[in-house]
Amino acid sequence: MALVDGRHLGLSDVSVSEATAGDFVALLKPRVMSLVVFTAFVGLVVAPVLPNPLIAIVSIAAIAVGAGASGALNMWFDADIDRLMARTAGRPIPAGRVRPADALAFGLVLSALSVMTLGLVANWLAASMLAFTIFFYAVIYTMWLKRSTPQNIVIGGAAGAFPPMIGWTAATGTIGLESAILFLIIFLWTPPHFWALALFSKSDYAKAGIPMMPNVAGEASTRRQIFAYSLLVAVTGVLPALLGYSSLVFGVAAAALGAGFVWYAWRVLATAETRAAKALFGYSLLYLFAIFALILVDHIAMRSIGA
Amino acid sequence: MMAADQKQDFVELTDAQKKARRSRSIALGLALGALVIVFYVITLAKFGPAILDRVL
Numbered sequence: 622m623a624l625v626d627g628r629h630l631g632l633s634d635v636s637v638s639e640a641t642a643g644d645f646v647a648l649l650k651p652r653v654m655s656l657v658v659f660t661a662f663v664g665l666v667v668a669p670v671l672p673n674p675l676i677a678i679v680s681i682a683a684i685a686v687g688a689g690a691s692g693a694l695n696m697w698f699d700a701d702i703d704r705l706m707a708r709t710a711g712r713p714i715p716a717g718r719v720r721p722a723d724a725l726a727f728g729l730v731l732s733a734l735s736v737m738t739l740g741l742v743a744n745w746l747a748a749s750m751l752a753f754t755i756f757f758y759a760v761i762y763t764m765w766l767k768r769s770t771p772q773n774i775v776i777g778g779a780a781g782a783f784p785p786m787i788g789w790t791a792a793t794g795t796i797g798l799e800s801a802i803l804f805l806i807i808f809l810w811t812p813p814h815f816w817a818l819a820l821f822s823k824s825d826y827a828k829a830g831i832p833m834m835p836n837v838a839g840e841a842s843t844r845r846q847i848f849a850y851s852l853l854v855a856v857t858g859v860l861p862a863l864l865g866y867s868s869l870v871f872g873v874a875a876a877a878l879g880a881g882f883v884w885y886a887w888r889v890l891a892t893a894e895t896r897a898a899k900a901l902f903g904y905s906l907l908y909l910f911a912i913f914a915l916i917l918v919d920h921i922a923m924r925s926i927g928a
Numbered sequence: 929m930m931a932a933d934q935k936q937d938f939v940e941l942t943d944a945q946k947k948a949r950r951s952r953s954i955a956l957g958l959a960l961g962a963l964v965i966v967f968y969v970i971t972l973a974k975f976g977p978a979i980l981d982r983v984l
Contacts, residue, residue, distance in 0.1 A: 637939060637941060637945045638945070638948060638949075638952075639944050639945055639948045640948055640952065641947075641948045641951040641952065642951045642952055642954065642955030642956075643951070645952070645955070673973050673974075675969055675970065675973040676970065676973055676974070679966055679969075679970055682966075738966075741970075742970050742974075
């Protein structure tokens, strides 16, 4: 009783949290999460073995929560640089709504919970892959690569590319070439997507001291690299048809989407305008959604006609 | 004596803090409730009819 006196109570204004449930939801990066849910769902549905629908839904939820947990750990570690960039200054920790220690605890608890749940519900190979993905994003990407090399998002892109593979493994208990292709599509898509963003957010990244490609290698080099990766994305997008996992109709549609990607990247290379980079950024989001939606629809169609 | 101490010992929450705490409490309650339902349903789904078939 004697230990608690007036002087300590004076600190109550700063030590009592004013974080709402919505602030904790924001820590999960819901927009990234929605893409994770979608790609994991596609990976799970195109797998040759279809699990019980309830198990499928809970598996995808566990993958989504795991992705959200890694987002919370990322925001906990990056609060110092998020504060400096206009795009991220409003996040719960830099804005002062969530205390850093609370975000860390939130991220760690959800990581453990999501991995355990996926292990119990689906299988432990999928759970190990989810644990690795969280570790890769929070530790390898956020703590190490992001602040040290312009290849940060190239290597870190693996974390975003794992969810469809985890979905596939949750259904089958194995790793296959088909799921590796889903991984490859997102992995190769990440550099042009983020470098387009980096081209028009260059001053933000410079302020925070993050070595993004345009800040380190210059804009001209970044544009060339964006174009090179776009060619790779366009080719990889057609692979499911070339390898016989998807139909010829899918192959034609994927080729058209890929051609669009290359065209937008060509505009970035040729015009050097901010508008072209913004257009590519927008198209890249549409591309990823469309190619996965096509894979999904194609599989369902092929399955229903018994091909 | 007690009354005077209590006045000092307890932190008075502002309205914003109370509102935030209530929002967190409701979300936590819903999340835990959902978890109970998920584990219950998954147990049934994984065992299926065999859940009634065990030697006790």
